[in-house]
Amino acid sequence: MQVLRLEKKRLLHFLDVVKKGFEIIAPVKSDLVRFSKIYHAEEIYLEKQSYFPVKEYFFRKEETLFQFRGTSITVPAYAAKKRMFFGLRRCDLNAIKNQDIVFIGDMGDPYYKAARENSYLLGYHCNTAPSPYCFCGSLDLVDFFDLMFFDKEDHFLVEVGSERGKSLAEKYREFFTDSQRLITQNEKRIPGVHRLENKDISGFYDHQDWKKGADICLSCGACTTLCPTCYCFEIHDEVKTADPCKGERRREWSSCQLQEFTRVAGDHIFRKEREDRFKHRIYHQLQYFKEKYGVQMCVGCGRCIEGCPTRIDFVRILNEMKNGKTENNG
């Protein structure tokens, strides 16, 4: 892959120029770090991992599927704004890749597709683990980006990862010089992110240690909301109070951690126990998704652990299960 060089002092200028043609979305620090639209390139904050994932820009928290009036249905058309995402970590990028599998590959979701189509993905390589909860090194992440920025003290090495990235680099050629070298696999390694020892959890379903997490879980759903890959949702209809013939059908984020998630008519709840719900999330992330699509869904960003009000560290729990396997008849 082609590698370019961008002087650090020129980054802000580069982004300011890019901003004329694109909407730039990058991590910004307010109360917490989150991806927001930036107005000035100086706003970008790359010290820490963003608290919120970037998924809401593609798979929106709330989406109008269609509007209706009486029995006629209209679908809102989306303005195809060109967006450039800057500062995406390796985990964020892989999370986008995994959601692409679900929404584009599997069922062709037109809303997700429209949001995704005009988006350019510019990554920022972590030289060190940006959060103590990271464990992306334990999972099989791949290179997935248009451009990837490797921070090298006074300059960036920019790896081109796609045709789109290539055209972008050509468009803003004046900022880049040829680096005359390639990015080595060693440079792509992130130190200190190999916490998860136990990637295959198929034998642990009945393990007693799930209680360690389930007993302190509040079923609040913070983990699934902050997860960059979790993709479940609900569909509801909303009507105008003044005119009930008019309204819209909406899709909203949901969470498998809520008891309501599996409640059917007649009040039967299939995953009534907290432990079952907690386990279901981890199994979906590490096993079920892989059974269906061939890759693990979890990307090891650790946001579900950082954002958990009781700091349930499922990575530690899984490691303990592995290490105590023989005693527990696992």
Add this chain to the structure above:
Amino acid sequence: MAKQKTTVENPYLPKPYKILEFYRETSDSFTVKADMEIDHDPGQFVQVGLLGIGECPISICSDSREYIQLNIREVGNVTIALSKLEQGDTVFIRGPYGKGYPMRYLKGNSLLIIGGGCGVAPLKGIIDYAENHRRDYKDLTLLLGYRSPDDILFQRELLEWKNRYNLQVTVDQNTHGKFCYGAKEGFVTDALESMDISNNNQIAFVCGPPVMMKFVIRSLKDKGFNDDQIFLSTERLMYCALGVCCHCMIKGKFTCVDGPVFRYDEIKDLENE
């Protein structure tokens, strides 16, 4: 906001259909016939709903390319709203979804159909299918259980079924002393146990409340049925029916895509989920 006309490729969009017939089956359930012309397998389902109210998954209980019949029990928002419909009204449907009963691969067998309560609805699809392909299947044995004589579904069809097939109807409690359609008091499982039936060239189809399915499977196993001779139809909460929203997951399987019909050996490890 700029609007565009509805396009066919959007999988979330339902289409309007006319109700050809509305028939009240029992005090809390009804059957609607809609003019939806689709090719489907018995056991597949559609998302049926009303704009402004919502959608719910209902299995198709007929076998025709000219219309679909849906038997619906009034238990939630959407189903109660649907119960207010009349002939000629519009209903919004998308589908069919899911994997139905693989009838084509079961030719030459006898069919043992065991249903409980509103679980009889998807099984009626098999009965109608077998009727339309009568030469492909041997005997049909229907074993249908309800709570009380008032809850017996498909009374219009029952007499015909009684004449053509080996039909047994059971009621858990016989509240007012009269037995119609030769119904017996007791559970389906009791009737099944006293039945002289072997697994020889016999396929069992079971649908009903989870407890009933559990005991029926146990008693089928006692009679020598193999796991791959038993088909179950499962029920879960679902929104998208496209294998995305995750509500209907039974461990790693999606009821809406991998099911709702499962062969017992596919899901027997998932029993408690």
